Amino acid sequence: MSTLIERTASAYTYPLLIKNLFNAPVVDNPEQEIVYRELRRHDYRAFRRRVCQLAGALQRLGIKAGDTVAVMDYDSHRYLECFFAVPMLGAVLHTVNVRLSPEQILYTIDHAEDDLLLIHADFLPILEAIKGRIDTVKNYILLQDEDSAPASTVAFAGEYEALLEESPTTFDFPEFDENTRATTFYTTGTTGMPKGVYFSHRQLVLHTLGVLAALGTPTSQGRFHQGDVYMPITPMFHVHAWGFPYLATALGIKQVYPGRYAPDTLLELIKDEGVTLSHCVPTILHMLLSHPKIDTIDLSGWKVLIGGAALPQAMCRAALDRGIDIFAGYGMSETCPVLTVAHIGEEDLSADDEVEIRCKTGRPIPLVDLRVVDEELRDVPADGESVGEIVVRAPWLTQGYLKDHRNSETLWRGGYLHTGDVAGMDRKRYVKITDRIKDVIKVGGEWLSSLEVEDILGQHPAVAEVAVIGIVDDKWGERPLALVVPKGDAVPDEKSLVGLVREFIDKGMMSKQALLLKVRLVEEIDKTSVGKINKRVLREKYGQ
Known part of the structure; x- marks a missing residue:
């Protein structure tokens, strides 16, 4: 029946x-x-x-x-x-x-x-x-x-x-039919021409409701509500500005659009318009926190969702010191994009533990079926140590690449969307990305996370920005190379940076392969068009 x-x-x-x-x-x-x-x-x-x-x-x-x-x-x-x-x-x-x-x-x-x-x-x-x-x-x-x-x-x-x-x-x-295509945009791929992704009305509405449920229900930290003032610092061409203009409009709240991203303009708008919620990649926040005007503006009460790249712990601490409610989220062009948000779910955490949670990839939001799996699509243990690839199902994932059947099938092999991100999950379902599959460094047969090394080096007082890639090594196959932008007139030396890494190795928080680190000072680090570190270009320039 x-x-x-x-x-x-x-x-x-x-x-x-x-x-x-x-x-x-x-x-x-x-x-x-x-x-x-x-x-x-x-x-x-x-x-x-x-x-x-x-x-x-x-x-x-x-x-x-x-x-x-x-x-x-x-x-x-x-x-x-x-x-x-x-x-x-x-x-x-x-x-x-x-x-x-x-x-x-x-x-x-x-x-x-x-x-x-x-x-x-x-x-x-x-x-x-x-x-x-x-x-x-x-x-x-x-x-x-x-x-x-x-x-x-x-x-x-x-x-x-x-x-x-x-x-x-x-x-x-x-x-008309809710499955009608509403939007198209193109990913900034690391090889070949950009690939088109697309989303239906149904997907955008469900994404809006899912993210509203995730951000509107915390007691306080990272909460998005009708009293907020919203300003994007993620381009509106990039994944619908992470979908937040639809959220803000559905809430009927004040919205502030900054035009071209100039640090002076962004800081003035935050101050003059009372902006309380924004989202951006780490490089944009780094630009704002380094601006000469930053000490003249009260940023307490400003909530900032960081995505597009890992949130460094040093940046998190610097933002918290200014009263900014900073926390990480995760998604991709192919996922509309929000999949996870890093809200603090516990009371009485130490300052270090709170920073660690805020910098994690976060927990899946409602309607997201997120798994961390091995090459056979078997779940790896949720023990905070085992790692695998993030695969996902949700109502708002692109159903393929526009006019590209072969790459669409690769993206969706096994019935799950494959993110290409390596991560672990702990028993409380917090996910932490350790690298992109293509960015993991293989040292003497052992995997080394470039993101974890970057996070450690970013805590050095003389480091403004850092990217770690693998370079060819006759003995080890690969070894890590840190490309470091000095902070002001400070000049970090290789010995002090390796010494900092050794401290984490001695605490059991980093594998010994990181001691093979080489350091190169650079004036700037190449970025993609949306402000992410472009490791493909860095490997081409420095990988040999």
Whole structure:
């Protein structure tokens, strides 16, 4: 006998569409503000009107369900409007990574088959260089912060604000299947051209609800609630700014968009707008904590979720000393992205134990089935020592790579999404990533975690930044090389750094293979377009 529920013919099934996040009652908080730098502020009433006007403008330009609309902009109120208006039309939003090379940007525009491109005036030189080879885009819309239009050979269909002014302030957004694709963007892969990932309305809504449940339920630490003021410091082109603009809008809270990431601007906005929650990669927070103005700003009460790379314990301590509620999270482009969050679940912890938990990868959030497995997909013991690869199932994972069957099957082999991250899990289900599979250093047949060595070296007072890679060694196969950026005028020497590592070895907290460490001082460490340490480039430059 079937146990499927019986549906009344006139019953409404309520599809999980982005428009139903947008239409949530709390979004009708009409007085709450959305701020763009020092240039613009308006309330949610105006936000609703502008989303409708943008939809009307796009429709007038021929955009229909199934088309793809690309955006090249800084973090702005305009980008937030695109997050809603484009997918609510039934079209696909392609958030273009403006930090890719022009050739990679060209590839992603053509591969995604973009029909229309909204582009900020600052990125016109990129478009001028490639527009003759773009095959699919039919119209361009200019985004600008200045009153006068820049000189350009691009034939624009119009300027953003002018197009909105010409559109009605209401729009009847259609209903369609919740599994309709809503967004596409491209991973910054370490080999070959970027790979496209994609997410449906259903996935984005469930991700929003899952993360809200994870961040809204702690007693205090790391809690995201209706009294917060949100500002992203993760680009909106990168995994929907980790999905947080959807969370913030669903909560109806004040949102602050900083435009181009300039340290002065970010710190001033935090101070002047009362920002209480942000998220970023460690390099961005390092930039802010090292800024001369940092001592003039009270950062107590600022919550910062760190992702994209391991949170170093030295950075965690420095942030805590300033009253920042800092904690780590984990996800990937392929996972929408949030999978875990490092909340403190215990009372009366020592300062060192608290730092250790905040820097862990965290515990899986609701609806995430996360496992740490060996090569046969068998779970490794949750003892805090055994390691394996993180594999995952959740309702919001990309179902493949766009137009790439072979890599999609590799990603999903065995029915789980393979992250490529090596980690251990303890008995309380805290996960700690020890490395990427491709970044583990094999010394004399034994595995050495580059992330753990980096975390130790980062505690040296003369080290501003550090990356550890494996280099070829005739005797050991590989040995660790630390690339160190000195802090100010201090010059850390190899002896003191190896001595620091030895202290952790003597405590049983690091394998003896780390004593083979070599040190090289560098002026800077190569990063990817989203601010992560680019170990592929570092291995190419220094690996021999």
